[in-house]
Amino acid sequence: MKYFSFFILALILLIFDTNAFPSNNRWTPIPLTSAKQKQEGLAGGEGMQMVFGIAYAPSNPNVVYIVSDTSQVWKSRHFNSGRSIE
Incomplete structure (x- = not known):
């Protein structure tokens, strides 16, 4: 059973390896x-930002709010259309 579990884990890692799907x-x-x-x-500037929260508006699933470590809240009014956030 121990070897079977290891085999399954290795198989999952192989499937989801980023190099497996260029x-x-x-x-x-x-x-x-x-x-x-x-x-x-x-x-200047930082090399990265961290997202602390993502939430959909309960009244409209096309509105998404994102909170970042730069103390800003970003809002997307057209999330499903692929437009950028504001």
Whole structure:
């Protein structure tokens, strides 16, 4: 049973390995800059942001709220249409 469980785990990892399904879609880091940093010509910004919460509006499933570590709440009014968040 122990070897069977290990085999199943290895099989699952192989199936979901990102190299098993090549894709041209890659994440690109986009550093954030404040208006002052941008004005002074500084590249600045953090190397990453963390999402702390994602929620759909109960009254409208096309509205999605995202909370990030930069103390901002972002709202998408057209989530299912693929448009960007505001």
